[in-house]
Amino acid sequence: MNLIFMRHGEATDNVREIISDKEIYWFTLTDEGKKVVLETLENLNLNIDKIYVSPLPRTIQTASLVCEKFKN
Numbered sequence: 001m002n003l004i005f006m007r008h009g010e011a012t013d014n015v016r017e018i019i020s021d022k023e024i025y026w027f028t029l030t031d032e033g034k035k036v037v038l039e040t041l042e043n044l045n046l047n048i049d050k051i052y053v054s055p056l057p058r059t060i061q062t063a064s065l066v067c068e069k070f071k072n
Contacts, residue, residue: 006066
């Protein structure tokens with residue numbers, strides 16, 4: 001079994017340097033964050049069986065990009 005841990009891409013709170021647990025559910029990936037996730041996925045050539053993700057929008061967006069790349 002191989003485990004891969006991937007951090008979400010750059011999010012709007014990262015760019016604005018916001019550290020707050022009150023607004024955390026509203027932050028999404030930036031265009032740059034999406035770009036870096038897609039570039040990272042280009043270097044992976046794996047079979048992925050399961051993806052576990054937190055309920056935060058930025059992590060769901062990142063997982064969606066992974067799912068698109070590894071549709072199988």
